[in-house]
Structures are given as structure tokens and as C-alpha cells.
Amino acid sequence: MSLLEFVKDAGAKVLDAVANPADAGRQIRSHIEKEIGVSDVDVQWIEGTVKVSGNAKTQADKERLILAAGNIQGVKAVDDAITVAAPGAASRMYTVKAGDTLGKIAKEHYGDASKYPQIFEANKPQLKDPDKIYPGQVLRIP
Missing domain, CATH: 3.30.1340 (Histidine-containing Protein; Chain: A;)
Structure with missing residues (x-):
């Protein structure tokens, strides 16, 4: 647990x-x-x-x-x-901060902002639009 x-x-x-x-x-x-x-x-x-x-x-x-x-x-x-x-490898969890975008998060975790679709796909159906995330939201980072 x-x-x-x-x-x-x-x-x-x-x-x-x-x-x-x-x-x-x-x-x-x-x-x-x-x-x-x-x-x-x-x-x-x-x-x-x-x-x-x-x-x-x-x-x-x-x-x-x-x-x-x-x-x-x-x-x-x-x-x-x-x-x-x-069982498989666990993803990292990330709490969205004010000013974050999926591109900014992808840059921080993968070194490449253009990899934001990986984060978006990993968080469907919770995320419906890659431009709509909010501070406090917790996301999976595979």
C-alpha cells in the first residue's frame, strides 16, 4: 500500500x-x-x-x-x-504548478518540449485537451 x-x-x-x-x-x-x-x-x-x-x-x-x-x-x-x-515500471507523478504547460513539463522531464503528446496520452481520459491543465492537478509522467 x-x-x-x-x-x-x-x-x-x-x-x-x-x-x-x-x-x-x-x-x-x-x-x-x-x-x-x-x-x-x-x-x-x-x-x-x-x-x-x-x-x-x-x-x-x-x-x-x-x-x-x-x-x-x-x-x-x-x-x-x-x-x-x-506489473510494470511505475510512472513518475508530477503536480502541475501555475504557469506549467505540457510542453514545459515534457522539456523538464524528457529534455524535449515536443514530447508533450506522450504526457497527454498517458493521462487520458483525465485530460481532454493538451492545453487544459490546472495547478494542483497530478499527472503521470511515463
């Missing part, structure tokens, strides 16, 4: 009823199913931390699932208990 921290005030507006932990867990699970298409997961909401457990086919699927759960307003951390059927 690992704990990945997120910016609590950044992210998708998914939660309607954070006062009720069961409702919050269901809302986040529904969001994960919609965004990632993964349904073999259990989601629990514990005072701003999302605990996800279950199975993922690949390391990339696991990382997308964690980011879908974490990049939600009100989530401060994701406690990961996901097992992977086909």
Missing part, C-alpha cells in the same frame, strides 16, 4: 455529499468507472482520503485509477491497495 497526496482544493467537482462517507465513496467509484472504465474496485471515503482496493490489468491502469480518484476537489490523498495482474 502507498499513500499519494493531492491538492485538496483542486480537481473535478464530483462530490455532492461529503458529509456521508458512503455517498462520497459511491460518487468517487462512479467517477472512476466513467473516466477509466475500471469496475473491479472498492472505494472508501475517510475524511478526505480515498482508499481504493481491487484489481487492475496493468500498472498504467492502476495509475490512471489512482489519479481519477485523487484529482477530485475535496480529496487530499489516495491510499492505494490496488493489485496489478501485469
Whole structure:
């Protein structure tokens, strides 16, 4: 298990009823199913931390699932208990800062700004447009 921290005030507006932990867990699970298409997961909401457990086919699927759960307003951390059927190398995680672009992030991590499509593709469906990222958002850097 690992704990990945997120910016609590950044992210998708998914939660309607954070006062009720069961409702919050269901809302986040529904969001994960919609965004990632993964349904073999259990989601629990514990005072701003999302605990996800279950199975993922690949390391990339696991990382997308964690980011879908974490990049939600009100989530401060994701406690990961996901097992992977086909383990692979883990991606680096990067928290977007004010003024960042995918090109700037690609330049920093790959030494070449024109490699930004690799970051964009690695973060679909979370990212719908390479020009729309926001401070506090956590991205996978493969």
C-alpha cells in the first residue's frame, strides 16, 4: 500500500455529499468507472482520503485509477491497495504548478518540449485537451 497526496482544493467537482462517507465513496467509484472504465474496485471515503482496493490489468491502469480518484476537489490523498495482474515500471507523478504547460513539463522531464503528446496520452481520459491543465492537478509522467 502507498499513500499519494493531492491538492485538496483542486480537481473535478464530483462530490455532492461529503458529509456521508458512503455517498462520497459511491460518487468517487462512479467517477472512476466513467473516466477509466475500471469496475473491479472498492472505494472508501475517510475524511478526505480515498482508499481504493481491487484489481487492475496493468500498472498504467492502476495509475490512471489512482489519479481519477485523487484529482477530485475535496480529496487530499489516495491510499492505494490496488493489485496489478501485469506489473510494470511505475510512472513518475508530477503536480502541475501555475504557469506549467505540457510542453514545459515534457522539456523538464524528457529534455524535449515536443514530447508533450506522450504526457497527454498517458493521462487520458483525465485530460481532454493538451492545453487544459490546472495547478494542483497530478499527472503521470511515463
